[in-house]
Amino acid sequence: MEPVVTTRWAPNAVEQTREIEDFDAVVRLYWPRVFRYALASLRDRDAAESLAQDCFLKAYRARERFRGEASLSTWLMQIAVNLVRDSIRNRRLRFWNRTRAAAPDFEVVSQSLADRGSSPEDAAAAKERVAAIWSVVETLSERQRTVFLLRFVEDLDLLDIAAVTGLREGTVKVHLFRALEAVRKRMGESQ
Amino acid sequence: MNEHLSPEDISRWFAGERSPELQRHAGECEACSARLDGMESALAEFRGSVHDWSAAQSLAAPRIVWRPPVRHLVRAWILAAASLLILASGPAWWHFRQQARAAEMARADALLQQVDAEISRAVPQTMEPLVSLVTWGSGPTEESQKEMQ
Numbered sequence: 001m002e003p004v005v006t007t008r009w010a011p012n013a014v015e016q017t018r019e020i021e022d023f024d025a026v027v028r029l030y031w032p033r034v035f036r037y038a039l040a041s042l043r044d045r046d047a048a049e050s051l052a053q054d055c056f057l058k059a060y061r062a063r064e065r066f067r068g069e070a071s072l073s074t075w076l077m078q079i080a081v082n083l084v085r086d087s088i089r090n091r092r093l094r095f096w097n098r099t100r101a102a103a104p105d106f107e108v109v110s111q112s113l114a115d116r117g118s119s120p121e122d123a124a125a126a127k128e129r130v131a132a133i134w135s136v137v138e139t140l141s142e143r144q145r146t147v148f149l150l151r152f153v154e155d156l157d158l159l160d161i162a163a164v165t166g167l168r169e170g171t172v173k174v175h176l177f178r179a180l181e182a183v184r185k186r187m188g189e190s191q
Numbered sequence: 192m193n194e195h196l197s198p199e200d201i202s203r204w205f206a207g208e209r210s211p212e213l214q215r216h217a218g219e220c221e222a223c224s225a226r227l228d229g230m231e232s233a234l235a236e237f238r239g240s241v242h243d244w245s246a247a248q249s250l251a252a253p254r255i256v257w258r259p260p261v262r263h264l265v266r267a268w269i270l271a272a273a274s275l276l277i278l279a280s281g282p283a284w285w286h287f288r289q290q291a292r293a294a295e296m297a298r299a300d301a302l303l304q305q306v307d308a309e310i311s312r313a314v315p316q317t318m319e320p321l322v323s324l325v326t327w328g329s330g331p332t333e334e335s336q337k338e339m340q
Contacts, residue, residue, distance in 0.1 A: 036245035045248045126236045133237040152234050153241045158207050173206050180202035187233060188198075 019072055020063050027056050030073060033154060034080045040149050041084045051087060055080045070163055077154070077164045081146060088142060129187065136186045140179050147172055148179040196223045201230055 020026060034055050038048035058079050059066075066075060118126065137145055146165060150156045158176075162169045196204070200213060204227060217223055314322055 032245070032249070035249050036241060039245050039248060040241050129233045130236050130240045133233065153238050173208065177202050177206040180205050181199070184198060184202055184230065
């Protein structure tokens with residue numbers, strides 16, 4: 001089972017800086033989150049893995065400068081968000097078309113829902129809803145998508161998202177609201 | 192607040208703007224509560240789908256790559272060895288340079304001495320025997336004056 005990763009502001013900077021000393025453990029603990037965010041953003045397994053590696057390499061090289069002011073998770077996600085943004089810009093936004101085929105396998109999604117005890121009908125409906133949300137996420141702006149994924153995939157609260165993205169909390173709310181409006185409208189159409 | 196939540200209210204709710212009025216209405220109105228639940232479960236399914244997908248994509252344990260790559264280590268060793276070599280060869284190079292400079296100075300001195308010797312002669316060395324036979328100058332010598340007298 002994946003370890004629980006906390007994202008709140010660090011209560012104790014000393015503990016945070018001590019945690020980073022065991023970098024092997026840091027990689028093991030935070031790899032899933034960084035990789036998942038990269039995968040959801042880039043929808044390309046190889047690119048996501050490469051980005052996650054870059055993220056941890058950057059963090060390793062900069063570990064002396066980590067003061068524990070933010071949580072380790074927030075700091076790593078800041079690096080990941082910047083790398084994703086650079087990666088998308090480097091690809092000049094072609095990535096979305098190129099990796100369209102790498103969208104989640106919705107059969108797997110509905111199967112996992114069925115495994116959780118849902119009826120076939122419920123699983124099929126859930127599969128449609130997930131596909132509808134994915135289709136909206138494709139069309140969101142870069143910031144809206146970043147904020148949406150951090151909130152509803154990584155479960156970060158607004159303050160953490162603001163810290164990770166460098167945006168103000170109010171700006172985060174605006175991007176999130178617009179993304180949710182798009183999702184809600186699409187959901188309304190699909191129902 | 193007696194009116195049902197507007198569609199925008201639903202989005203605002205999930206964007207984190209939950210005024211006390213919205214919260215009160217959501218707690219009292221079954222229809223609005225069901226709409227919020229529907230949106231929440233859709234977002235939870237989306238979250239679950241990404242988590243499942245990510246877990247399926249990264250079945251293999253992540254390679255620990257945070258250590259500097261081997262080529263970086265090799266480069267670092269080469270740089271260190273080159274620096275050491277430069278530091279160690281510095282005094283030897285300085286000594287060699289001093290020796291070369293001394294030899295050059297000696298050659299220059301020898302040349303100067305040779306030049307001095309050359310220009311100190313009135314005539315070339317091969318003509319020196321003739322100097323005793325021939326009198327040089329514009330006026331008569333003491334011997335020729337005696338002969339004329």
